[in-house]
Amino acid sequence: MRRAITNAILFLMVAVIMTAFSVSAFTSTPGSTEFGEHDVEDFESENKCRMCHALAYTQWEGTMHYYAYVDPFYQAKANVASHETDGMLDEFCARCHTPIGVVSGEIPPADGSEMSDISKKGVHCDFCHVISGSTGVGNAPFVVTPGKMKWGPIEESRPAQHDAEYMELYTQAEYCGMCHLVVHPENGLVVDDTYTVWKNSQYAKDNITCQDCHMTEGITEFKANPGRAASTSPRRDHISTHAIVGANAFIPKILGEDRIAKMAVDRLQNAATMELVVPQTAGAGEEINIDVSITNTGAGHNLPTGVSEIREMWIETVVTDKEGIVIYSAGTLDTSRSIDSAKVIYNTVLGDSEGNPTENFWMADRILEDKRIGPKKTVTEQHTFVVPEDAAHPLKVDTWLNYRSASQELIDYLFDAGTYEVPVVRMNHASSTVYHPDTPLEERTESTPGFVGIVTAIAFIIAMYMLNGNKRRNQ
Numbered sequence: 001m002r003r004a005i006t007n008a009i010l011f012l013m014v015a016v017i018m019t020a021f022s023v024s025a026f027t028s029t030p031g032s033t034e035f036g037e038h039d040v041e042d043f044e045s046e047n048k049c050r051m052c053h054a055l056a057y058t059q060w061e062g063t064m065h066y067y068a069y070v071d072p073f074y075q076a077k078a079n080v081a082s083h084e085t086d087g088m089l090d091e092f093c094a095r096c097h098t099p100i101g102v103v104s105g106e107i108p109p110a111d112g113s114e115m116s117d118i119s120k121k122g123v124h125c126d127f128c129h130v131i132s133g134s135t136g137v138g139n140a141p142f143v144v145t146p147g148k149m150k151w152g153p154i155e156e157s158r159p160a161q162h163d164a165e166y167m168e169l170y171t172q173a174e175y176c177g178m179c180h181l182v183v184h185p186e187n188g189l190v191v192d193d194t195y196t197v198w199k200n201s202q203y204a205k206d207n208i209t210c211q212d213c214h215m216t217e218g219i220t221e222f223k224a225n226p227g228r229a230a231s232t233s234p235r236r237d238h239i240s241t242h243a244i245v246g247a248n249a250f251i252p253k254i255l256g257e258d259r260i261a262k263m264a265v266d267r268l269q270n271a272a273t274m275e276l277v278v279p280q281t282a283g284a285g286e287e288i289n290i291d292v293s294i295t296n297t298g299a300g301h302n303l304p305t306g307v308s309e310i311r312e313m314w315i316e317t318v319v320t321d322k323e324g325i326v327i328y329s330a331g332t333l334d335t336s337r338s339i340d341s342a343k344v345i346y347n348t349v350l351g352d353s354e355g356n357p358t359e360n361f362w363m364a365d366r367i368l369e370d371k372r373i374g375p376k377k378t379v380t381e382q383h384t385f386v387v388p389e390d391a392a393h394p395l396k397v398d399t400w401l402n403y404r405s406a407s408q409e410l411i412d413y414l415f416d417a418g419t420y421e422v423p424v425v426r427m428n429h430a431s432s433t434v435y436h437p438d439t440p441l442e443e444r445t446e447s448t449p450g451f452v453g454i455v456t457a458i459a460f461i462i463a464m465y466m467l468n469g470n471k472r473r474n475q
């Protein structure tokens with residue numbers, strides 16, 4: 001704690017010196033535009049757009065874009081940042097989390113006391129569609145022209161109600177890359193590299209954009225969603241969906257947005273495949289090696305990405321004997337919901353100027369560890385243990401790929417302990433059996449039903465269905 005304070009002071013001194021030389025750390029970000037030149041009245045309420053774009057509205061409502069500013073997790077972190085830097089970061093943080101609040105000069109102050117309802121609506125319809133250009137990617141380099149003109153992806157849109165113009169940017173990853181690339185405003189450390197990792201991946205080469213996975217019916221590729229952009233407009237082969245969802249099932253859940261939380265779980269469960277390799281047999285006293293591999297098959301960026309110094313992804317492995325006694329485990333939660341002896345936590349660890357780990361990215365000037373899984377990349381971890389003398393064969397090996405939006409410790413620190421329980425999402429599962437070397441081959445059947453079992457089950461279901469059908473007909 002004391003070290004954090006010393007760092008904050010150091011950091012402030014640097015900032016003050018830089019301001020004195022008028023190269024202020026937090027105002028001359030690469031690619032940033034002039035803020036504070038628009039009136040909040042220039043922006044239109046989302047309720048107005050809703051009248052005609054009801055579907056887009058319903059999809060966007062409740063997403064993390066909708067909650068980007070009021071999100072309690074963001075609020076808590078921004079509060080810490082504001083205190084640690086004496087308000088120097090208030091505008092910087094708000095740029096992406098309440099862009100209207102910043103371009104209309106309602107932020108600072110960071111406490112939101114001067115904010116109108118419209119800027120509290122986070123990343124909003126009438127912000128995203130009045131972006132009239134950009135000066136690059138990263139740290140919010142947008143050019144904003146609020147008014148009658150709405151820019152978008154439709155080439156020949158002629159609404160009577162407002163002006164509309166096609167802009168290629170809306171169909172490109174660079175659009176998202178304006179905010180989904182966060183660079184430390186002072187030392188240039190890239191703290192959220194979602195856009196750049198995508199840009200260097202096979203997905204960019206194949207022109208599979210953020211929009212293809214996050215704004216269509218697909219999760220891992222483009223899937224058309226035919227329909228109408230407005231109640232009165234022509235039917236089109238594809239209308240983008242505005243339920244832009246990532247991996248956050250925690251905050252939506254506590255805000256009562258079960259629909260979004262469920263979509264995030266779906267997305268996580270489509271992100272990675274898992275493979276488990278165990279020896280077929282092992283006797284008492286024998287050492288066993290278990291290989292668990294995960295491949296990032298579904299995400300067009302690292303797994304996890306975004307604020308990956310806060311996110312946690314890990315493998316949980318549990319081996320039980322025939323009696324259900326646990327003979328090996330790694331990556332389970334202990335009573336305080338900390339992860340117990342996982343081999344690896346797949347995320348990033350940021351370091352401050354003294355090389356100490358920090359979860360506060362504004363304090364960071366280096367990356368101490370990067371254990372994320374790149375797009376289409378595979379990692380393998382090995383678990384080793386000795387079969388106890390008294391273990392009852394066969395042994396069952398279960399392994400799960402787990403994800404949570406933050407450690408319980410951080411959430412207990414930011415909010416009062418016991419306020420929120422951070423849910424663990426099971427992204428994938430694999431299991432296998434280890435037999436005693438003396439078990440004859442024909443007895444080495446897995447406990448899962450197997451083919452014969454499945455056929456019997458299906459026959460049973462069909463029989464029940466026919467029986468029910470007969471009953472109905474007889475009534």
Ligand code: HEC
Nearest residue numbers: 049053056057060123124125128153170171211229239240
């Ligand atoms: C994060 C920025 C963002 C927000 C917030 C947002 N949009 Fe969009 N919108 C886009 C992008 C990007 C596209 C184009 C996507 C593509 O090319 O696949 C788009 C497309 C559209 C289109 C064109 C038709 C279509 O769906 O393809 C309309 C109309 C539209 N948005 C209206 C809205 C309304 C109304 C809201 C608020 C309820 C809204 N948007 C919120 C970024 C946004």
Ligand code: HEC
Nearest residue numbers: 044049052150152153154157159161164165166229230233
């Ligand atoms: C009175 C009805 C109405 C209202 C209100 C309305 N729109 Fe539209 N808008 C339309 C129609 C109709 C289209 C044409 C859709 C098409 O061509 O498929 C359209 C098209 C669009 C497009 C597509 C532009 C393009 O070229 O890709 C965007 C973006 C858009 N509207 C944003 C908004 C936003 C943001 C609001 C709220 C500030 C809003 N609209 C309010 C009727 C409306």
Ligand code: HEC
Nearest residue numbers: 064068071074096097099176179210214244245246247248
């Ligand atoms: C104006 C800045 C801005 C733009 C433009 C923007 N985003 Fe976001 N986005 C944010 C912020 C800020 C959050 C995080 C809000 C929070 O969690 O408090 C976010 C959250 C998300 C999430 C949810 C993350 C999670 O953990 O579940 C996804 C997915 C996402 N954005 C994708 C996109 C895509 C795709 C585009 C381009 C079509 C885009 N965003 C454009 C600022 C932006």
Ligand code: HEC
Nearest residue numbers: 176180195198209210213220246247271298299300304305
């Ligand atoms: C090939 C499909 C695909 C592409 C392309 C893609 N995403 Fe994702 N995205 C996913 C999947 C699947 C997840 C859920 C797993 C995860 O968290 O990475 C996800 C998660 C996210 C998250 C939440 C991250 C977290 O771990 O908290 C954000 C933010 C996001 N995407 C933004 C983007 C942006 C911005 C782009 C473009 C630069 C993009 N995505 C491109 C599939 C994709």
Ligand code: HEC
Nearest residue numbers: 073074077078081092093096139140179180251305306307
């Ligand atoms: C250039 C745009 C940008 C800036 C500047 C920015 N953020 Fe974010 N922030 C994002 C995006 C995009 C996400 C979503 C990434 C994800 O979900 O993993 C996000 C997510 C977060 C989250 C996670 C929220 C959740 O519900 O899980 C926190 C906390 C956060 N930001 C705090 C801050 C603080 C504090 C600052 C200032 C020191 C800041 N951000 C500055 C774009 C930005």
